[in-house]
Amino acid sequence: MATFQPLPGFRDFYPEDLAKRTHIFRLWRQTAAAFGFAEYDTPVLEPLDLYRAKSGDEIEAQLFSFTDKGKREVALRPEMTPSVCRLVGERAGALKRPIKWFSIAEFYRYERMQKGRGRCFHQFNADVFGEPGPEAEIELIALLVQCMRAFGLTQKDFCVRLSDRNLWFHYLGSLGLDDARIRALLGAIDKYERSGHEAFKPYEDAFGPLPEGLKDKVLAFLAIRSFEELESALGADPAAGTAARLADWRKLLGGLSAMGLADYIQVDLGVVRGLAYYTGFVFEAFDRKGELRALAGGGRYDDLVGKLGGSELPAVGFAIGDMTFALLLEERGLSPAVAAAPDVYCVIGGEAERRAAFADIHRLRSGGYRVEYPLKELAFGKQFKAAAESGARLALIYGGDELARGVVKMRDMGTRTEREFPASEVEASVRGFFAGP
RNA sequence: GCGGUCAUAGCUCAGUUGGUUAGAGCACAAGAUUGUGGAUCUUGGGGUCGCGGGUUCGAGUCCCGUUGGCCGCCCCA
Numbered sequence A: 001m002a003t004f005q006p007l008p009g010f011r012d013f014y015p016e017d018l019a020k021r022t023h024i025f026r027l028w029r030q031t032a033a034a035f036g037f038a039e040y041d042t043p044v045l046e047p048l049d050l051y052r053a054k055s056g057d058e059i060e061a062q063l064f065s066f067t068d069k070g071k072r073e074v075a076l077r078p079e080m081t082p083s084v085c086r087l088v089g090e091r092a093g094a095l096k097r098p099i100k101w102f103s104i105a106e107f108y109r110y111e112r113m114q115k116g117r118g119r120c121f122h123q124f125n126a127d128v129f130g131e132p133g134p135e136a137e138i139e140l141i142a143l144l145v146q147c148m149r150a151f152g153l154t155q156k157d158f159c160v161r162l163s164d165r166n167l168w169f170h171y172l173g174s175l176g177l178d179d180a181r182i183r184a185l186l187g188a189i190d191k192y193e194r195s196g197h198e199a200f201k202p203y204e205d206a207f208g209p210l211p212e213g214l215k216d217k218v219l220a221f222l223a224i225r226s227f228e229e230l231e232s233a234l235g236a237d238p239a240a241g242t243a244a245r246l247a248d249w250r251k252l253l254g255g256l257s258a259m260g261l262a263d264y265i266q267v268d269l270g271v272v273r274g275l276a277y278y279t280g281f282v283f284e285a286f287d288r289k290g291e292l293r294a295l296a297g298g299g300r301y302d303d304l305v306g307k308l309g310g311s312e313l314p315a316v317g318f319a320i321g322d323m324t325f326a327l328l329l330e331e332r333g334l335s336p337a338v339a340a341a342p343d344v345y346c347v348i349g350g351e352a353e354r355r356a357a358f359a360d361i362h363r364l365r366s367g368g369y370r371v372e373y374p375l376k377e378l379a380f381g382k383q384f385k386a387a388a389e390s391g392a393r394l395a396l397i398y399g400g401d402e403l404a405r406g407v408v409k410m411r412d413m414g415t416r417t418e419r420e421f422p423a424s425e426v427e428a429s430v431r432g433f434f435a436g437p
Numbered sequence B: 001g002c003g004g005u006c007a008u009a010g011c012u013c014a015g016u017u018g019g020u021u022a023g024a025g026c027a028c029a030a031g032a033u034u035g036u037g038g039a040u041c042u043u044g045g046g047g048u049c050g051c052g053g054g055u056u057c058g059a060g061u062c063c064c065g066u067u068g069g070c071c072g073c074c075c076c077a
Helices: A015-034 A048-055 A057-062 A081-090 A135-149 A165-174 A179-207 A212-222 A227-233 A240-258 A304-309 A322-331 A351-366 A380-390 A400-404 A423-435
Strands: A045-047 A065-067 A073-076 A099-108 A120-129 A158-164 A265-267 A281-287 A296-300 A315-321 A344-348 A394-398 A407-412 A417-422
Touching: A015 A099, A015 A120, A015 A135, A015 A322, A045 A048, A048 A057, A048 A073, A048 A081, A048 A304, A081 A099, A081 A120, A081 A304, A081 A315, A120 A135, A120 A322, A135 A158, A135 A240, A135 A281, A135 A296, A135 A315, A158 A165, A158 A240, A165 A179, A165 A212, A165 A240, A165 A281, A179 A212, A227 A240, A227 A265, A240 A265, A281 A315, A315 A322, A344 A351, A344 A380, A351 A394, A351 A400, A351 A423, A394 A400, A394 A423, A400 A407, A407 A423, A417 A423
Parallel strands: A158 A265, A344 A394
Antiparallel strands: A045 A073, A065 A073, A099 A120, A120 A315, A158 A281, A281 A296, A296 A315, A394 A407, A407 A417
16 A cells, blocks of 8 residues: 555546546637637745635635745635736736636645545636626626537536626615625525525524515525516616616627527526625536536626726636536546557567667657557567557558568558558658548 | 545455455456467466554454545535
8 A cells, every 4th residue: 555645635647537637628728719718827826815805814714825934824726816816907907908818727725525526626717807798798608608518518418507696786775785784695595595594594693584575575586597587576667777787688698699508598596606706797507417516607706806906807707617527527428538549559570670660760750640669579469469459550560571671561450451661761651641541 | 624434456346253374357467479459378466454553362354543535514716
């Protein structure tokens, strides 16, 4: 048994594990690039205060934090949002807008492990800065959906639940609640799906019992699952702010619908996200079977860049975590069975032939072909077996007989056919083979 | 932080009421096989039975503790 193990919640990635992860990252990158998002990165280690400023002191319990040798309080990043807010805030005046950025990075949280959650994980983060209207949400939600569809997931596998903290504020405000009560109530609404009426307990502890009539209205609003219900719940003659907000909704839903993504969107006012810093539309992606944790989450946070980066800048963003996402792919059989096979396997007679082969091997590799050969002398039988197991489409045979005649033999591993060509034409012949008929 | 459950080879697992030197399959390696395919056969390497303590003539097996995995609660940026 090994003396050393990874720290709790951390994982080793053997090549077959890393291949799956890399495949996920590659499709995310391609998708983000197709949407015109630019990739950035930030330090893994940040000042602890960056997270205190965003989330308050209590966050510290879930942080990998320590004091460095310069007596600085630091923390491994638990999320990307504060860092990226700093970046765009610093250069807000110089960046062309809209600012569409994404990253794929590793994060650390000192938490208890669970299915789909570890102490280190990766997230794909995408944000649009500088666009206050729902056009930014259209862009981001479309990107989120495509980041899943790119793997073959369909509307049968997942959906994006869409809600609006802004509208909740309007609605609860119209019922006569003040800001503190609204925030406490949103906390209850966030937990209602899981905890039921228990969820209202913290609110009632702080502000006293919720009148039945009010509670019924909250529960009715929370149960809204379509835009039509939303419109009628707000009445035929909504206040001016509410009417403008409904126009934003029409624009957002209309845009996503025009992109052909309507089947992926589920209006669901029961989603409000626990985070106080969200200011407008919020959304979460779930697997349709409801067996897994949330796949992704995001929303608008128009005040955070000003708080962390210095310049006021509207923003909306989301993150997809890699662990739950990988579980979903695995479950649906969409995880790639990748074993990168060489293009060419060289079968080599002996030491003299090996020297001849090396020149070609290096030339082919320089040309971008993936070339393998046995490091140690092996019987021909073993070498052909190894060539077959490697998955190479082509075997080059450097035997004593062939080299004596100035030729190299080329075997198509698929068709099991062979032909010979002059030893000087190896690269051209290989190129011809892979160019195909 | 709390609860449940598990821990024997790289992997999946056997291991009898406590009894000799802890086993199998897969995987890996060598040979059969010095010029042609994933087979077969033979052989081999690989274990402080998670770790520590206790009971016992004797512990993989029973007891206590501990560490770690998995599942859930709290939390979930």
